[in-house]
Amino acid sequence: MYGMVNKAVEDMVCTQFGESVWEDIKSCAGVDIDVFMSNEAYPDEMTFQLVSAASEVLKIPAEAVLEAFGEHWVLHTAQKGYGGLMQANGSTLPEFLANLPGFHSRVQMLFPKLQPPGFECTDVMENSLKLHYRTHRAGLVHFVIGLMQGLGKLFNTPVTVHLVESKEQGADHDVFDVKWSNDAIE
Ligand code: HEM
Secondary structure (H helix, E strand, O other): OEHHHHHHHHHHHHHHHOHHHHHHHHHHHOOOOOOOOOOOEOOHHHHHHHHHHHHHHHOOOHHHHHHHHHHHHHHHHHHHHHHHHHHHOOOOHHHHHHHHHHHHHHHHHHOOOOOOOEEEEEOOOOOEEEEEEEOOOOOOHHHHHHHHHHHHHHOOOOEEEEEEEOOOOOOOOEEEEEEEOOOOOO
């Protein structure tokens, strides 16, 4: 994955736990890189090693690390460098989700070698939809859950996300039931 992903993991850990914890995580992961280059591709394996080392060092499940990372991605990484792209994709949670399927093709203009996730929305109702998530990568379901929770916070909209079909359990791809309320978070 592009270096911006590892950089975002670094930013999340340093902001929440400090730089010395990040150094511990890198050495636990066996990653000997001082500065990740946003525009360079790194092996996916490296990102997964950093996540599992973070889980070990922080003593929290890898799923929780991925969820925190998803939130951080939406609320900090995407806002900092790519606020325009985010704003153009919608100004409410349902609008943003409806436009999600085309989102990474715009990201791909900035990152030509992107191997993007595929999203599709079905069963769209006033307060819910089914979000279909397709990827060649395994193990990122909780990242998607964190992304949805981050979007809920971004749009000040209470949201719940449940995995209703799982690729790990034999389904063709992962499907999430996403529900939101129109009452703004206090
Ligand atoms: C402007 C903001 C964003 C940028 C610049 C961006 C960019 C990227 C990049 C560089 C990757 C790594 C893939 C690779 O290097 O081949 C990635 C992966 C991913 N992105 Fe985004 N993204 C953004 C926002 C979002 C949002 C809002 C969502 C969903 C709500 C999302 C969902 C994902 C997922 C699930 C992956 C994991 C890859 C996979 O499933 O195979 N991204 N994105």
